[in-house]
Amino acid sequence: MDGVLGRTVASRDRFARLWGLGDRNQPTGRTPGLVMLDGDPSIDVALAPFRAETTRTLPATLTLTARGAFEVPSFDTPGPTWSVGLGHVLPPEMEEADAGEPAGIGPLLPVSWQRMMHDADLMDSTLAPQVVVLTDALALTSNPRRFIDALVAIKRRFPGALLWAPGIGGPDNLALLVWLGVDLFDMTRSRQAAASEMLLDRGGPRTPSVELGESASLDAQVDAWRAAVAEVREHLAAGTLRQLVDRQALVAPSTVVQLRHHDEVCSTMDGLLERHVPRERKLMCMAETSLHEPAVLDWVNWMSTDYRAPQGMDRLLVLLPCSARKPYRFSKSHRRFIEAIGTNAVHEVMVTSPLGLVPRDLEQVWPAQHYDLAVTGRWSADEINRIGSMLSAMIERHDYQCIVDHSGITLPESCYGGLPRIDTRQGESAGSRTALERLSEAVREAVRTHGARRRSRDAMHLDEWRSASRRLLGGHAWLDGAEVRGRPPRFRIMCGSDQIGQWSPDRGGFSLSKAAVLRLEAGAALPQVHLTPDVVWKGDIHVGIVQDVVGDVRVGSDLLVMQNGQAIGLARALAPGWEWAGTPGRLAKAHQRL
Template identity: 50%
Template sequence: MAEGLGRTVLHRYRFSRIWGLGNRSAPVAQTPCLISSSHDPIELQSIAPFRSSQTRTIPAKLTIDTPHCLTPPDFDVPGPIFEASIGHVLPPSLDEANAGESADSGSVLPLSWQRLHHDPSLLVADLKPHIVVLVDAVQLAAQTGKLVQAISVIKNRFPGSLLWTPGLGGPDNAAVLAWFGVDIFDFSRSGFAVASGHLLTAFGPRAPLDGEDCSPAVAVDHYDQSLRSVRSAISSGTLRTLAEQQSLNSPKLVEHMRFFDKMMKSSDNIMRIHPLGVNRIDYLSTTSHQDSSVEQWVDFISNTYQVPEKLDNVLVLLPCSARKPYRLSKSHRKFIQALGTNACHEVMVTSPLGLVPRDLEDVWPAAFYDIPVTGDWSRDELHRIESMVRNLVERHDYDRIINHSGMVIEIEGFNIIDTRQGESSGSRTALHRLTEAVQTAKEELRIHRRKGERVNLDRFMSISRYLHKSDDWLNDCRVRGKPPRWKIERDGKQIALWSFERAGFSFSKEAVKYLDACSALPRVHLIDDVKWKGDLHYGIVKSFEAGILMGQDLIVMQNDVAIGLARSIAPGWEWPGTPGRLAKMHQRI
């Protein structure tokens, strides 16, 4: 019986992934995909890369196979074939109970809520199943919060596995389940819908129209098109938007999305560096404002962000703009001209991110988001912005606050100067008041314009504190070149280049010793006797630091010596067992 399942990640977005099945150089199928049974229509069996069957014995035995050649290394024989006993499955409400006979642990791993709570064999380090089956997914979906908890535990514990939630998936919830991390879908719900005279579509169940065929073949086509849309959304980085749209098909899906967002707020695996291949993030609904990328940005600005040195004297609050980064917009060119100095700390007021300092306007997500603009602020948006301004002021030593944002902001102990006074931000009189307020502050507080190189260095140090939690590697550096490709030099040697495409730094070999000395980047340790020739994969990695972010630069260590840099293409939760590349070689000393 064949044991291996060839698979590699082709695209990833948060917990969702597109796996290429079979030979990584020429995959024969992709996930999210369908799994068929002998009772399913022939149209589905012809497109499903996996097949399943289950005995009627107690406990039942599950078999999963495939008509394709997915077994490495030769990929010349159909297979693999996996078998596993499902064991005794108790209802999720009996999570304190411990069933008698447990399920098998192997290439196919049947899991239940009860087993996740009681089976210590799941903690064995060498347990690396190819497919995980959440056998009580339907029951978990009916209970508050349990489905997303179970999926999150499974994805973090078995990152290299495909996940199947039997009986739960359908064309109407495929985007939501894929957003959580589900890879394999079955036809159960679509089949039940057809049997009752309905079609299950991407927008929910409906009765067929006059002259429309309500057949298994039509149902399969709806399912196939839904999964194609999901795969497209994963590869383009728009799955969140698609999942939000689809969640409106039922109150329960909205509930699952909200619990998932709450759970992700405390996660360390959200991308803080502009993800490669994703051009923007859309915050199009109030639900998207709860996305963990927003929560982590708000937390950073409120509690960690530090104003560039000697710039916390005059705080100028400005409105945002549709164009990113803001300074390239027509409105902000007017604001910058009206200010007439770079000695003030400019901070943009926006939704849903709250505040975006000028020195961080180039990073993700600040430079890569889009929202609908109505001019109205919700109560939650007002509360978030007021709280962030208050925290920013409390942690710094501003002497004056000039408010050109148009939002009414009050802070105890400050006489905030409103330069808008109900007018538009670009009106001649409002801009004149902004100029006068800044001129008065300059004269009374004796603040002075910074040199251009100082502005750039302050900006890069601020960005480095955000991306790398340290700016020590920039000590004694100079900024040369022309925008947007600024060169960062130390002792006459280039150590980094600002890469506006990825909103991050591109480091040279010369930078490795400085980055290593100040621990600016996470470290990955290779196996001692392996010769590092190319990209990083699980087989050559001995250990790595927690919290690796997608797109993040890493220091590659061997025998406790820094030997180069790599750039992560997979977030940290995937590293303990995901086949394929985890990071690309960037510099090799």
């Protein structure tokens, strides 16, 4: 009854995870999946890897059984099986009351809002459940803020556990709930739909089309689940789940509120977001919800508070429109803008949505290089407010003398900080011959008036790398004394005869060498992973050899590996920081060892 569930994360996207169940090398089950209940039709293990039974006693006992051979170490018979007492569950509104009869503790852990408020046993550092059941999930959904807070608290407290939220899932909200962190579901809502002669599919409950051969039978409900689960698993593996979530959240006001509150919570949370993503990944920004996407809000907050232009570049500010192609500099329109500007002595900043502002020196990093949106030429009030506040903050922190505005957007005058502003568009398209001539003339006159100095090619690259390093590595002092060698696009970063790194366009960041380790310890602010004192570090990093984690570990982050107070190498994070407290499997890939 205390067997260990073999599980490893096959794909992840913030709180959403695709778990492989059983042998990590050949998993025989996956999540998201169903938990079969009494009265369900026959469902294959690939879709429903677990079965649950609840006694009719008070308090009830819950038994959860794995239907596949998932038990460590043999993986030869179905298992494991766990049982636990559910205790008394009071409504979430009675959070100040103590239910009196506590729920059990073990590999299968029932949790309710009331228990989270009162049971100190949940904070026992040795408690490591394998499946957590949010027993009052249905009641919690009536208060979206409380529901999201409960899910986030459970995920962060028990990162190595699968989460089942009984009674709330369906094909119509599966993607959203997986995004929120739920792994296991059941057919409660589908059975209710069948009893009402309705079909619950990805669009919600509806009357089946009899003339097309549809029905509301339980087998038809299972088919709807199968299609939804397959879709979510595929999107999660491809890194595009958020696109599906944005569409699905619009089916009801309650789901819109859930996603909005979840975004608010996640945007200020360390150890959740991304630092680097594959070059082919896109951040699709096709809906108003993209304004609140945590990666977008993180960018906006950092640009508004921490961004600094390259040294000496804050004399002349040139505002430009964005382009469909990323990085912008490779688009036809921006090649024409760069040619018209004719100098690298000005600070070029792109005006866009939903990111607001993207400086030329940061256009190759996440998410600036990866976002995509439909360009309509019209700006919403929220977009104008965001761009205006970001521009005002940027001007306040720098010493600009003049603004050459080729963006085509008109902001309230207060956003320009009282600086002289030259509108080079004058209502024309950005690429028209006369608009480009005005842009060229305005920049020449501003350079002549305010004395901006042109940079060498190497100085320009170093300026861009320092900006990228402040964003990606937390500082740029490790680049002091560095020189540029090699040919584009993979320039080598040299310090004397030592190569300390290379700029990688595919990664949108640095490929760091062994010679950079000690320089990074002194001249950057990388998250640190402290290994246990007695371990000999040979392979990748997993929870069993980690003593402590310091800093904001994001997916793709470069990590400084420490042991006994000394830097011993570098690693790249595969899992965000919230998972490092107990998720089995690889958490970071070893990169350099001293």
